[in-house]
Each structure stands twice: as structure tokens, then as C-alpha cells.
Amino acid sequence: DAGVIQSPRHEVTEMGQEVTLRCKPISGHNSLFWYRQTMMRGLELLIYFNNNVPIDDSGMPEDRFSAKMPNASFSTLKIQPSEPRDSAVYFCASSNLDPGAHHNQPQHFGDGTRLSIL
Amino acid sequence: AQKITQTQPGMFVQEKEAVTLDCTYDTSDQSYGLFWYKQPSSGEMIFLIYQGSYDEQNATEGRYSLNFQKARKSANLVISASQLGDSAMYFCAMREAPDTGRRALTFGSGTRLQVQP
Numbered sequence: 549d550a551g552v553i554q555s556p557r558h559e560v561t562e563m564g565q566e567v568t569l570r571c572k573p574i575s576g577h578n579s580l581f582w583y584r585q586t587m588m589r590g591l592e593l594l595i596y597f598n599n600n601v602p603i604d605d606s607g608m609p610e611d612r613f614s615a616k617m618p619n620a621s622f623s624t625l626k627i628q629p630s631e632p633r634d635s636a637v638y639f640c641a642s643s644n645l646d647p648g649a650h651h652n653q654p655q656h657f658g659d660g661t662r663l664s665i666l
Numbered sequence: 667a668q669k670i671t672q673t674q675p676g677m678f679v680q681e682k683e684a685v686t687l688d689c690t691y692d693t694s695d696q697s698y699g700l701f702w703y704k705q706p707s708s709g710e711m712i713f714l715i716y717q718g719s720y721d722e723q724n725a726t727e728g729r730y731s732l733n734f735q736k737a738r739k740s741a742n743l744v745i746s747a748s749q750l751g752d753s754a755m756y757f758c759a760m761r762e763a764p765d766t767g768r769r770a771l772t773f774g775s776g777t778r779l780q781v782q783p
Binding site: 591593658662 | 757775
């Protein structure tokens with residue numbers, strides 16, 4: 549079975565450019581999460597969607613960040629304009645968290661996008 | 667206050683020995699779930715094991731087991747018979763009150779385990 553697929557794996561771009569990160573969740577999963585991992589702050593939630601609807605975006609740093617989930621099989625995280633402090637590894641994860649599902653459903657992570665803003 | 671505390675930034679263990687990675691958590695919820703993930707140097711996050719707050723038995727998954735002490739709010743990961751491939755970062759995470767729809771995980775800062783031959 550295909551896992552969570554993220555693209556690109558690596559992105560290097562100059563400050564001020566727009567960056568778009570992409571994620572394809574596991575088929576059948578109804579929840580999608582974007583996390584950011586840095587040395588200073590560890591793993592932190594940016595936003596999560598349930599049934600394609602954003603539920604909690606309190607972790608989104610500022611207006612430069614936006615995320616969309618136009619359908620059940622695709623999500624994007626966009627940074628515009630990008631800044632050097634946005635450099636991090638961005639993970640997408642998905643899970644099946646319907647009320648009828650067991651609470652032990654783990655989140656399955658993609659391989660991450662390593663983003664470097666110069 | 668930290669929701670998840672991992673007090674061991676780094677641990678060493680000899681190959682074939684057992685090792686315990688500590689995790690304490692803070693929540694006022696009665697229903698919650700605890701997870702452990704492994705992150706090797708290649709960077710991916712691999713789910714290892716889960717423990718529910720109402721589970722009476724400690725979770726086990728192959729060489730991984732969870733020493734769950736609810737009153738102490740600790741959920742330590744035990745890896746038996748360590749292998750060189752176990753060298754990685756290990757993260758403890760919690761999902762609070764899943765019935766209420768709070769679905770995201772809160773992660774600890776991680777423990778870097780190095781298995782020595």
C-alpha cells in the first residue's frame with residue numbers, strides 16, 4: 549500500500565520566493581496534518597484537516613503560510629513570501645479518525661520536505 | 667507546562683541489551699492516547715507503538731513494549747535486544763481527548779539512541 553507521499557523531498561529557494569509543498573494522504577484516511585520540525589522547536593503542528601475542512605490552524609505561524617485541501621487526496625502548504633526562518637523539515641501525516649474508529653489509529657507520516665530558504 | 671517531557675536527550679546502549687526511554691506527560695483529560703515514533707537518520711517518522719489511557723495491559727509490539735504508569739503519568743518505551751538499526755531519534759507523543767475531536771499529536775523533544783556494537 550502506498551504511504552503518505554510528499555513532494556518535493558528537498559527544496560532550496562531564495563528569500564521572498566513562493567514555496568508550495570504537496571501531500572497525498574493515504575487513500576481512505578479522513579484526517580490530514582501538516583507539521584514542521586526544527587532543531588529549536590521540535591515537531592509542531594501547523595494545521596489539520598478533517599474531511600477536507602481545516603479544523604485547527606492555530607499553529608500556522610503567520611499570514612505568509614496557507615494550506616488547502618481541495619479534495620480527499622491532495623493538500624498543499626504554501627509559503628509566500630518565504631523567509632530564512634522558514635527553513636525546516638515539513639511533514640504531512642494522515643490518519644483515519646472517524647468517531648467509529650479506534651482511538652489507537654496512529655498518524656502515518658510522509659518522508660518530509662526539507663526546505664532551505666537562502 | 668510541557669505536555670510531553672523526554673528528559674534524556676541522548677542514550678547509549680550495547681547491542682543485544684535492553685534500553686528504556688523515558689516519557690512523562692501532562693493532561694487533565696481522562697481519555698488520551700500515547701504514541702512512540704522512531705526517526706532514523708534518513709528522516710522519516712515511523713510509528714512504533716500505542717497505549718490508550720484506559721488500556722489495562724501494557725502495550726507490546728515485537729521488541730517494543732510500553733511501561734505505562736498512569737498514576738505517575740509516564741509511558742516509557744522499552745526496547746529489548748537492541749540492534750544497530752535501532753539507532754535513531756525516538757519521540758513520545760500524546761493525543762488528548764480523541765472523542766472530542768482534538769486529533770493532533772503533541773510531541774516531546776525526543777531522545778537520540780545510539781546502539782553500540
